[in-house]
Amino acid sequence: MTRDVLVEIGLEELPARFVDDAENQLLAKTGNWLNELRISYTSIVSFSTPRRLAILVKDVAEVQTSKVEEVKGPALKIAQDENGNWTKAAAGFTKGQGKSLEDIYTKDVKGTTYIFVKKQIIGKQTHELLPEFSKIITSIQFKKSMRWGEQSLRYARPVRWLAALFGQDIIPFEVAGVPTANHTYGHRFLGKMITLSAPDEYEQALEEQYVIVNPEKRRKMIMDGLKQAEAKHGFQIPEDDDLLNEVCNLVEYPTVFIGSFDESYLTLPPEVLITSMKEHQRYFPVQSKEDKLLPNFAGVRNGDNYALQTVIKGNEKVLRARLSDAQFFFEEDQKHPIDYYLEKLDRIVFQEKLGTMGDKVKRIRAISDQLTQWLKLDEETRSNTLRAAEICKFDLPTSMVDEFTNLQGIIGETYALNAGESQAAARAMAEHYMPVQSDGKLPETVEGAIISIADKLDTIVGCISAGLIPSGSHDPYALRRQATGVLKIMKAYDWKITVESLLNVAEYQYGILDNESSEREKTKAEIDQFFNDRTTYLLKESGIQLDVIQAVLYNGIGIIPYLAAKAENLSRKRNNPEFKPVQEALVRVLNLAAKTDSATVKQEIFETDSEKKLYDMYLKVRDDYHNATKDREAVNALHQLGNLAQPIHDFFDHNMVMTDVESVRGNRLALLNNIAGLIYDYADLSTIEWKQHF
Template sequence: MAKDVLLEIGLEELPARFVDDAENQLAVKTEKWLDDLRVDHGPVTSFSTPRRLAVLVEDVAEEQTSIREEARGPAEKIAKDEKGNWTKAAIGFTKGQGKTVEDIYTKEVKGTTYIFVEKHIVGMDTAELLPGLRDVITSIQFGKNMRWADQTLKYARPIRWMVALHGNEIIPFELTGVRTGNRTYGHRFLGQEITIGQPAEYVNALRDEHVIADAKEREQLIRDGIKEMERKENFRIPIDEDLMNEVRNLVEYPTVFKGSYEGQFLELPPEVLITSMKEHQRYFPVKSVEGELLSYFIGVRNGDERFLDTVSKGNEKVLRARLSDARFFFEEDQKNSIDFYQEKLKRVVFQDKLGTYHDKVVRIAEITAKLAELLELNEEDTQAAVRAAEICKFDLMTNMVNEFTELQGTIGEKYARNLGEEEQVSKAIGEHYMPKQANGELPSTIPGSIVSLADKLDTIVGCIYVGLVPSGSQDPYGLRRQAAGVLRILKQRQWDVSVESLLALTRTLYQSLDLNLENEENAAAELEEFFKLRASYLLREMDVEQDVIQSVIHKEIGVIDYTFAKAAILSDKRTDEEFKVVQEALTRVLNLAGKTSETEVDPAGFETESEHVLYEKVLQITDPYKRANKEKDAEKAMNLLAELAEPIHAFFDHNMVMAEDERVRSNRLAMVNAIAVLVNEYADLRAIEWKQSF
């Protein structure tokens, strides 16, 4: 009879950011472990709180599935000698399979007769296998594993108890000195020790002791509490999903409460108040129906509604102290000028080999000026961008950013505006850190976009020049995220400039500096490869196939939005049966190209009508094709190339390209090369695994 299995790992409080992934790992690894052991089972459900990770597997079979396996041995001619007796090879084979020569039978496989034996592997009792769940526990990886006391196991937090049940029987094993049992623990302050009789009792037994084991249920309770608070108080509580995800993993029994702070703190920038509440206290800010920030906050208590007023007052006291500090920092910062903070940048190192933050700002300003010139920006945008670049890091030296690092850029924008900088300049300072996450918001202004590009290019090129190339999960300067940001900004702005030209512009600046560029020799190639990998990642997010990606960035990334447009077209054509004739024609040209470097065609040297027809078609489509490329019309450019398909096939059908006559051969190769140049401007179609060849 099938029984349920429960496994719970009791821990000291896990960091909230570890909980969801660890819960998912436990569920996936447990299911895979059972499947690999051929143990049939029903649904697998996982649970988590800050103090526990658990998995419940329903209807676990009493024993492994028995299987019959056919083992193939040597060929019959090897298994038997001249007299028809079994050889040592046959005897050794059967012995190794736990059989005898009496069990041998023969079968023909691809024209050769082999010997076989059939094995019947009887399934073991599941109860004998379940102690192996210990290995599932040790296989869970966290964002940071540590060794605790004298234990050899590295884990996010020490293991304090383990529940392991098969029906009502304890699954016996030990880990870090903790033995499995049937006892778990309720809420740290409101609950008691619990004895679990059957796995199915787990969720309700915990609920009775003030623990909601299902993270999604805890989240829904929080959302319901917020909605009730909105209805009751007639205000709005914007829900930050990242904060919600964190809060639900900080509590085992959530109760929503309201707190307030003095209205005088509303004189601070809203971003300061919101950051103080969200990042430092894990509160949800409160707004009016009209969207104005109000002097209230919403917190989530790890407990029930008893003494909630006392809890609210305690939280108000903590927040009041935090906001008082913020107000002090804000007022002190206003006493100084931008130049004061700029001077302090000279004493703070950005990177040992790349100098101070002042040095970095000088480079950002120079790259910004060069970008503005390359992109032919108007004078107003150029001046705003350059000024923003010159002061883009000054807020790093303010008290406010020192206390609230999340506000870098935001405080720069606020202070610059207060200190009389133009609106475009102030806005660009705030935007130059964008995007702050891989898929985060992009700058909304041209100066902000330019300074953001300059800052990111400086960081990426500089780090790679001094040998700080990201490897594996190690990327302390966030170069991958910043490279993705560069590509996304270029795509959004649709600027007609290649990624490679921006890298060349930045490399030229670095080569003029008096720096110890230990990786200078390999930097150019590493930079281009690094950006190609980021471009590939972004294209994969658009569901573009890997072979199409390789075809459009085979030489370079180029103008990013056009490259992405070509990838989309080719991804669609890749499954178009009607495109087969075009693909074959263009690929034939690419395969033959390169036999000569000549691209000048002499029509007087043609010997057949098909040569004339193809040459005329090439002349006819060349200028429109180049215009389509310049205008970044990917579909029109491909359609023009497709017009070459029929005359290309006729050309190959009626002409020997590698003719014996050297003059004829060279002329035909020159025409092939000329067409290949056009095709390669679009993509290397040879890289694509067309549907027709699957």
């Protein structure tokens, strides 16, 4: 016999960004809970809207599955006396398990014999276990929770009702003072309370009360509505999965409508119009077939199409007010030159310990200047880069950015062009915030890439020097994302600049390098470790194993594209049996080289041909290796080290390194130490778990 289970959590409107994660948690936690309890079922379906999270489990067994459990008792030497009779320890063990001495059997566990019994655990009735589902509800985590009223439960929003059914029976429990019942509620304005007689009525019953509990069905209704509008009006509505998902989680019964605004607002930058529609009103912008923005928008109503024209007019009125404000800000901002806003940066605090935005801009320019010199840019590109660095933050004090903060950089590009700045400098302004997410788009121009790195480095180094180091999920200045952005840009542009040299430039701006105290060393170590951690994260994300990452980071990060190439090469080699002789030779060198600090080799002390041949090969490989490293040829560099493998094996076959003759021993260790220096320059191969061994 089986019955279906339904549990619904009725809530005040959840923020749209919370809904999907909460639904996924409910689904996963329910499945794990049922499996742990050995309650069989055929399927689980989850539902969600802004006002509810629900789970429907089909064909739930009436009885928990019984199981046979093996229980280990005391060691046999304790359970039996010298005559082979069972002791009190054995008798107590079996009695405690509800068994007799006849049920005992023995097994060896790691060389010791123990006594065991098998006992059957009879499954309980499912209805006795289901009230514990309350723990699943209270275990759901949200990005932000708080206590509501006098309740101790921390939740995203107050729990308003609970529906819980096992077949026709109510599952009795309560959460936050709310008891379970067999009823739910339809649309806040269009629906009414529904009494459920069985779990499988749930979805259809709510749809009749204007609630679509299946989020995929709601999403499809919205998409179909948008496509119908496109076909009817002959325009196009660009796909926007993020906006679509957000709108889907804002409504329970979606109805798409088309509104319009005055064409005169099209004189505003498109980004301003799109931001006003998407960010403030959750509207879909509308374009012509030629991708030109039109004076229309697509909205989604939470309800049916009753009096839809009235709804459209209301939404048009709200958007008109938004656009009117934007137009006012845009026109007012244009009345002042760029220098007017640059002066204001000296009155905007970047961070209380790190000075003003004006101070930050000076540091960005200094770091950018050094980068342009290292990259040996032509004079025009260098000039555009430095000008972009000087004005990259000038739009922050503008009214437009004050109202639409996510337009920083974007609106700055428009204002810069209007003020007569070069296209390259203006573009770099917009790009220097990229990537805005860890996996976001990177700057497309070298000017934008340079200023992006300079800005991010300044923030990271400054914040860490001020003690603002991210911990756990706490990263208010998004330092992790910014460090990831720096590394990705450097890798994408394939710059022959070490990460450490860049950090030195940024540290110099804060006077860290001038400080000879222990505090300076601590700060540098924290900054280096922070970037090492971000590099590790990036390499792991690309499929590199942790031991390989640690190996290539032995000497620091260096040139990030070359570091990544070395890591990828070693990842391939670790599983290649043909590389085994090379790896064994090189790792053996590393192990012995640790016994000396000397690097002075005296050829006159050599006693065997194998010593001389190894030294001669080392001299040749050293030059070839450095040439490969200079050209950042990761595969060739390791190949050059591999040329030492056979001479190394011959050396060890014909020489005792740790001989009693001190001068000979020291000379042989010095030779190995020189070779180890080359190997360590590539990676610490001794930290890698070489898979070809197994």
